[in-house]
Amino acid sequence: MPPLRPAAAPSPLLALALALALALQGAAAAGPGGLLPQAARAALHFLNFRAGSPSALRALAAVQEGRARINAEKECTVDLVFTTERHNPEEGEERLGKCSARVLFRNQKPRPVINITCTRVTEKNKRQQEDYLLYKQMEQLRNPLDVVNIPDNHGHIDPSLRPIWELAFLGSSYVMWEKTTQFLHYYMAQLSSVKQWKTNDGAIDFDYTVLLHEFSTQEIIPCRIHLVWSPGKPLKVKYHCQELQAPEEASGTEGGSAVAPTELSNF
Amino acid sequence: MQKLLILSVLLGAVLGKEDFVGHQVLRISGADEAQVQKVKELEDLEHLKLDFWRAPAQPGSPIDVRVPFSSIQAVKIFLESYGIEYTIMIEDVQSLLDEEQEQIFTSQARTSSTDNFNYTTYHTLEEIYGFIDLLVAENPQLVSKLQIGSSYEGRPIYVLKFSTGGEDRPAIWLDTGIHSREWVTQASGVWFAKKITQDYGQDPAITAVLDSLDIFLEIVTNPDGFAYTHSTNRLWRKTRSLTSGSSCVGVDANRNWDAGFGLAGASSSPCSETYHGKSANSEVEVKSVVDFVKDHGNIKAFISIHSYSQLLLYPYGYQKEAAADQNELDQVAKSAVEALTSLYGTEFKYGSTYTTIYQASGNSIDWAYSQGIKYSFTFELRDTGRYGFLLPASQIIPTAQETWLALQTILEYTLNHPY
Numbered sequence: 001m002p003p004l005r006p007a008a009a010p011s012p013l014l015a016l017a018l019a020l021a022l023a024l025q026g027a028a029a030a031g032p033g034g035l036l037p038q039a040a041r042a043a044l045h046f047l048n049f050r051a052g053s054p055s056a057l058r059a060l061a062a063v064q065e066g067r068a069r070i071n072a073e074k075e076c077t078v079d080l081v082f083t084t085e086r087h088n089p090e091e092g093e094e095r096l097g098k099c100s101a102r103v104l105f106r107n108q109k110p111r112p113v114i115n116i117t118c119t120r121v122t123e124k125n126k127r128q129q130e131d132y133l134l135y136k137q138m139e140q141l142r143n144p145l146d147v148v149n150i151p152d153n154h155g156h157i158d159p160s161l162r163p164i165w166e167l168a169f170l171g172s173s174y175v176m177w178e179k180t181t182q183f184l185h186y187y188m189a190q191l192s193s194v195k196q197w198k199t200n201d202g203a204i205d206f207d208y209t210v211l212l213h214e215f216s217t218q219e220i221i222p223c224r225i226h227l228v229w230s231p232g233k234p235l236k237v238k239y240h241c242q243e244l245q246a247p248e249e250a251s252g253t254e255g256g257s258a259v260a261p262t263e264l265s266n267f
Numbered sequence: 268m269q270k271l272l273i274l275s276v277l278l279g280a281v282l283g284k285e286d287f288v289g290h291q292v293l294r295i296s297g298a299d300e301a302q303v304q305k306v307k308e309l310e311d312l313e314h315l316k317l318d319f320w321r322a323p324a325q326p327g328s329p330i331d332v333r334v335p336f337s338s339i340q341a342v343k344i345f346l347e348s349y350g351i352e353y354t355i356m357i358e359d360v361q362s363l364l365d366e367e368q369e370q371i372f373t374s375q376a377r378t379s380s381t382d383n384f385n386y387t388t389y390h391t392l393e394e395i396y397g398f399i400d401l402l403v404a405e406n407p408q409l410v411s412k413l414q415i416g417s418s419y420e421g422r423p424i425y426v427l428k429f430s431t432g433g434e435d436r437p438a439i440w441l442d443t444g445i446h447s448r449e450w451v452t453q454a455s456g457v458w459f460a461k462k463i464t465q466d467y468g469q470d471p472a473i474t475a476v477l478d479s480l481d482i483f484l485e486i487v488t489n490p491d492g493f494a495y496t497h498s499t500n501r502l503w504r505k506t507r508s509l510t511s512g513s514s515c516v517g518v519d520a521n522r523n524w525d526a527g528f529g530l531a532g533a534s535s536s537p538c539s540e541t542y543h544g545k546s547a548n549s550e551v552e553v554k555s556v557v558d559f560v561k562d563h564g565n566i567k568a569f570i571s572i573h574s575y576s577q578l579l580l581y582p583y584g585y586q587k588e589a590a591a592d593q594n595e596l597d598q599v600a601k602s603a604v605e606a607l608t609s610l611y612g613t614e615f616k617y618g619s620t621y622t623t624i625y626q627a628s629g630n631s632i633d634w635a636y637s638q639g640i641k642y643s644f645t646f647e648l649r650d651t652g653r654y655g656f657l658l659p660a661s662q663i664i665p666t667a668q669e670t671w672l673a674l675q676t677i678l679e680y681t682l683n684h685p686y
Binding site: 034041059060087149152153154155156157187190211215216217218219220 | 497501519534614623624626653
């Protein structure tokens with residue numbers, strides 16, 4: 001009987017994938033960059049954008065479990081379970097939501113593919129009501145065109161301007177989702193200026209600039225965003241970011257077609 | 268000068284409850300004697316209610332006049348019809364007055380002691396340096412101010428020394444504000460300084476620490492960057508040094524240390540936010556600390572404070588390999604974080620820089636650790652991205668309070684584990 005040959009060593013890639021899968025078990029992030037919270041945030045940007053509801057924006061509370069695997073094409077798939085809280089915290093009790101998501105980072109390419117399901121925290125009717133109220137508040141705003149720097153340098157947001165900040169964040173969510181890769185992720189640092197603000201026909205036409213904070217480069221990236229929002233309708237977004245380091249500049253339009261902001265489409 | 272003029276001239280009027288809404292101040296240039304004469308004619312028209320701040324004199328001298336709203340059109344038409352040049356010095360006198368009033372009230376509220384210093388707001392460099400001087404004056408037995416160098420633009424770099432005596436005692440190093448936009452850190456540094464003076468002699472733990480160890484606290488580690496965040500760009504991170512051959516300014520002071528300098532985890536591009544500089548310690552702000560720490564020779568813990576992300580990190584950042592003292596550092600970090608969270612429930616993650624945040628080469632605590640300073644930690648304070656650098660001022664004190672609990676844990680541990 002021939003001596004048993006030792007089993008062939010697993011391919012290095014498989015070994016890596018296995019190691020990564022094991023290492024990422026549990027809530028603690030591993031590997032440079034804390035991949036799990038990053039993936040969770042990307043998933044939330046996507047969720048927030050698709051929900052199209054500035055009054056119901058969700059933020060990451062905590063990652064509960066997750067694992068990642070890398071395939072032969074160097075695509076990284078992250079499966080996660082995490083809790084969420086309101087982006088705009090209210091006084092009083094905080095209801096945590098729960099989401100499970102699969103995030104696929106294409107090898108160094110942005111626009112991760114997201115599959116996400118979350119427990120419903122707010123009833124659909126209530127959410128629509130709150131959006132409608134928000135819309136009404138925004139209709140009342142005097143001269144949002146004078147708006148610069150929200151929050152201001154001291155982190156203060158005038159309560160009457162808070163809805164603008166939420167709406168700006170909603171538009172930024174689209175941008176931040178699109179730009180995220182397994183190595184780069186984003187936060188909205190500031191709404192720096194409003195170029196145009198029109199409310200008519202139940203829609204808000206909002207043209208503004210935000211500053212995004214990019215990890216891990218620490219860069220501050222100005223993005224010009226133009227959105228049209230109507231309570232209960234899908235969000236339309238166009239944007240153009242100044243890429244200070246990379247030679248190309250990144251821009252995008254939701255839906256993949258160059259549409260005029262007044263056109264609405266279904267997903 | 269102009270503002271004093273307004274004040275002196277108008278304060279009386281303000282007290283007389285006159286209103287200057289829409290009033291403008293014009294500067295008229297009488298090109299020749301004839302024009303100056305014409306302007307003098309205006310003076311005689313009482314119904315215009317003109318108030319000359321600088322009366323018509325000779326040609327070429329500016330004539331300044333406050334014009335009530337109701338007379339503005341008439342005056343301008345008059346001047347224009349005679350080809351007399353003028354500029355609008357003040358568009359609306361009332362707005363300027365209102366601004367001035369505000370400034371007066373603010374400066375009246377300026378602090379006379381660290382007890383009425385406002386810890387719930389962000390401050391300028393001048394205010395923080397003023398605070399430092401007050402604190403030293405109020406606590407001469409405990410606190411002294413050392414200048415460890417001057418910034419690139421010539422600003423003094425100060426370190427506070429908290430000491431109850433002895434000579435060359437083992438010491439703890441704390442720095443805040445190395446990245447200027449992380450405003451909650453300088454603000455927390457101010458709060459820590461005050462806290463130490465309040466608690467020494469009252470709180471047994473900090474008293475025990477200070478009876479054996481010294482504490483060095485550098486509140487504004489990057490004064491040029493900090494001044495720039497106030498004057499020009501709130502989100503400025505780096506120093507303000509010029510790089511020859513580039514139009515871009517500044518070096519990331521936390522990539523400039525001599526530990527894995529220039530390796531992956533920093534940028535070689537001067538325009539990048541993580542530009543490491545042309546060589547280790549090229550930044551005077553970094554060199555000053557390096558020289559101080561080396562000369563002191565007895566620093567036992569080195570803690571750099573940043574924001575944001577809510578993390579407590581230990582070496583290494585420049586490489587994946589675990590530090591020799593990883594297990595111990597991890598334990599210390601764990602208890603420090605537990606102490607922090609106990610106050611307001613703020614959650615922090617902890618671990619080595621490399622595995623918890625990202626690869627970062629040339630950072631301060633990797634250097635400190637390489638110097639044999641075992642208890643080297645980086646804090647990333649609140650929040651986790653909702654406000655980021657623009658943390659509302661209302662969170663300054665809660666942030667400082669919870670962080671202090673973590674710092675105390677590390678201080679006590681250092682005291683109890685001499686090496």
